Each structure stands twice: as C-alpha cells, then as structure tokens.
Amino acid sequence: MNKTVVKTLELLQLFMTHEQLTLQEIVKLTKLPKTSVFRMVQSLVASGFLKKDGEAYELGVSLLQFGCLVAERLDVRKAALPIMKQLKEETNEAVNLVIKDGDEAIYVEKVETSEPVRVYTRVGRRAPLYAGACPRVLLAFMPSEEQKKYLDHVELIPIASKTIVDREQLKTVINEAKKKGYTVSHSELADYSSAVAVPIFNHEGKVVAGLSVVGPENRFQPSYIEQLVPKLKYAAEQISKALGFIGGKNVKL
C-alpha cells in the first residue's frame, strides 16, 4: 500500500466536515508538517480534487463528476427511484434508500415530501448500522456470522436522544426485525424523527439495501406505522423483483 496516497486522501476527507480550509488550518487539523501538507494539497489541486478559492481550499468540481457517476452506476438506486416516488405519493412522507458500505450505512437516494414538517436527510450521509431504522434493517438481514461479529465488536455510541446503546436491547430489536420483516426507530439518529424500514433483496436473496419512510416522531404512532408497513413492504418487494429476487423464497441467513 501507498502511504503517501492514503495520507493525502485522508487529508481530503477533512473537507467533508469543513467547507473551506486554509493551509494553516489543515496543518493544525492533521498535525502534519507544513511542507508535507503543502505538497499533498498541491497534488490534490493538480488532480482537480481540490481547488484554491482565494486564501482557502475547497473541494473541486471533479468530485461532482465522480459522485454523479457513482450514483448512476448504482443499480439498486436505478431500480428503486421510481418506486420510491410512488411510495412517497402514497404515504406523503420522505422516502430514503440506504446501502451498506463497510460497517456503515450510506444514504444513496431520497425522495422528499412537500409536507411542511419533514425530516431532511442528505444523500451521501453515513450512519452506523445499529442506529436508525434504515441502517438497522441492513444489520438485521446481513449474514448471521457477519452480524454476530459486528455485534460483538461494535461500540454503541449515542447519536440522538434514543439511540440504542445497550447491546442486549439491540439484539432484541434485531431479532424482532427479522421476525416481522421491518424495523422502527424513534429519535435514534436525530431527535424527533422516526422511521420505518424494510429490506431489499437482490437475485441471490442477499440484502442489498434498506428502504425507509421517515417523518416527525409525533406523526409516527403505532396505528400510523401499521398503515405504513404494508405499503413499504410492497414497495420493497417491487424493487427486489426488479433486481431479480424471486419472491416467496426464504432469505439466506
């Protein structure tokens, strides 16, 4: 592996949380020698990944191009989008699609609602697999050994007021999700926001994505959730079918 490259790309990651950074600021954040940072930044600028905007540096538009390519090439996303829109029409709630990336969930598509009170999620956002309905549905339906390994090692850090931080409770919730085929979250990733999520399977019967309906907590009462679940399940089924999943078969676990 190539140390310099990894370090340089780590540096680039700083720009995920900082819109603009001056050389000095990068030096402080990375605690790397100024000269080294300078060289790395130069290289990133030369490659179009950063650009200098007056004093400070910011992400280059090349990254926009890459991002769009990735979005286009995600075929779950392609299959899901029309059905997500339909689901939004039926429920009048925001609909999200997440996939697993390592030990994290990443939001790859969203359909916003026009409701005055709504929950905003950003495409590209990451969340741990244990928090939030949509990430957790990925966790619940992942191969059982992998799941076990994850559950044994993961550190449960609170993100919002009701993030599950108890390992046993998490296991219970996951088992319930597996049994019922969906999972619900209240204020796990953001306060006052709730979600209901179901899994999407590919042609091999493997979970490839989670589909969720998200909205303000006060609206997500049990009776309302009961109404949402069949709609979500139907949508997920449609998407899974589009990916070649043969309905009815048992999921490999």
Add this chain to the structure above:
Amino acid sequence: MNKTVVKTLELLQLFMTHEQLTLQEIVKLTKLPKTSVFRMVQSLVASGFLKKDGEAYELGVSLLQFGCLVAERLDVRKAALPIMKQLKEETNEAVNLVIKDGDEAIYVEKVETSEPVRVYTRVGRRAPLYAGACPRVLLAFMPSEEQKKYLDHVELIPIASKTIVDREQLKTVINEAKKKGYTVSHSELADYSSAVAVPIFNHEGKVVAGLSVVGPENRFQPSYIEQLVPKLKYAAEQISKALGFIGGKNVKL
C-alpha cells in the same frame, strides 16, 4: 508536488470512462508496472475511493458523498435551481446550468422535461468552452485577455456534426454572443440537439455560470428561439440578482 498521488488519482480518472476495471486492464491502460498499479489500487480501496466487486474494481460510494457535498456547496446552483424549474415549466424544455472549470465547462445542474423527445445531459459532464451554447456563453463573457489567450491556444476538435472548428468563425460567433447577450448552438456537442444559452453574473459582475435551454434541433427554429431568449434572459437575471448582481451595470470585460 507528490508524484505518486498524482499518478494514483490519474488512475482513478480511468473509472470515469470505465465502469469496471480489473487490475490487468488498468495495467494495460496506464502502461505502468503491475506491482505499482496494484499498490495504487490498494491505496484507493483503503481510502474508499475504489471498491473491489468480485474480479474488478469500481468507484466507491465515498465519491457519492463527496459529489453531493460539492453540489450542495455550489451556491450558484442553489440560487439557480428553483428558477431553472420555473423556466422548464414555461418552456417545456430541458434546462441546464454549467460553470467553468479550467478550460472546460462542467454541467452542475439540470432540470429534465417530460417531452417525449428530449436531450439527455449528465450532471458532471464536461465540454470544451468552444462547443455548445452553454459552454460558449462562458467563453464569450470571460475576461477579454483570458479569452484571447484561450482562443489563441485552443485546438478546435470536432465533437458532433456541426462543432465549430474554424477559429475565425468561433470569434465571430463569440462577438455576436457578446452583442446579443445569448448564443445558440445546433449539433455542436450532440447531433440533432440545439441549445440557447445566456450568462449568469455574480455580485462582481463576473460570469459565474451559463444557463441554457436544450432540445431537439428540429424544434429550435429561429421563431421559437426568439420566444425562448427573453424567458432565458429573465431567468438568468433573476439568478444573477440572487447572487448579488446589480442589474443594469455594464459587465466588466
């Protein structure tokens, strides 16, 4: 500057034109020693910029995150989107927004139409500044010395059937654009597609983007274009105002 980093990021650029690449294929394309390519690819995988999908490598979802961040942070885009949607409603044609990135134009936003016959442009797509209405409008309104330098050195390569490849003709078209405040293209970037574009200015009176209406060539007759121009100009004015441009003032050239 950091050679290894630049080379590695060059390698990554291969994935803009190739959805998937195996190690072998990368070696052939780059003509670099296998071991070096291997190391670079490993580094990119470690940083989440590539991921291994079975045999081959493909772009990692980290890039989706970066792309979304860039999109969000482009304030021209923020200001333009609602007005672009409105313009689409008025004209029933696809609307594009491009900005300049070095010697190229890059499409940063689009609003699609529901017309059966339409032109598809991908966000993140690049085009030279001399071809297509939208890129050319950036060229026409850029600072005159910079424009001169560009025009003296650029190599005019045909892209579609009517791409302008004659330097003098290009200069004429640019001067016309400056005078009229808009420019038109027919089959310059893609056959049978036409566009009308106008400039967007920021608070300093500098051109920061081009706004265009794109559609099938047969629909874009002179009489139709005459109808489009005022609508486009009005929309561009709105966006420019949102960016702090004080209308009426002369543009710095």
Add this chain to the structure above:
DNA sequence: AATATTTATTCCGTTATTCGGAACAAAAGG
C-alpha cells in the same frame, strides 16, 4: 485429471522520492 495460461499477490534489494526542518517571501497587523 493434469497441464498450461492467465491474473492476482507477495518479496526484496535498489533508488528515486518523499520528508521535514530551516530559510525565504509575501502579506497582514500593530
């Protein structure tokens, strides 16, 4: 089933490149 072939990965001595302190330059602030 054994062998050939292609592709991926590890090893390791050589050397080019990165490293980083220090000096320098430029700009901002007192």
Add this chain to the structure above:
DNA sequence: CCTTTTGTTCCGAATAACGGAATAAATATT
C-alpha cells in the same frame, strides 16, 4: 517600520515507492 502570520522554496537525510521476479490462485485447455 517592525512584528507576526501564512504561504512557498531549498536541500540533505531517510524512507517509502519502485518494479522485476517469484509465488499463489483461479481458469482454461488438452
């Protein structure tokens, strides 16, 4: 005018990248 801050260049030392060759793994061929 001097001080301070931030960005850029220099250069010898040290390390990290290089790449040929060997190995391993997976595929194809006989």
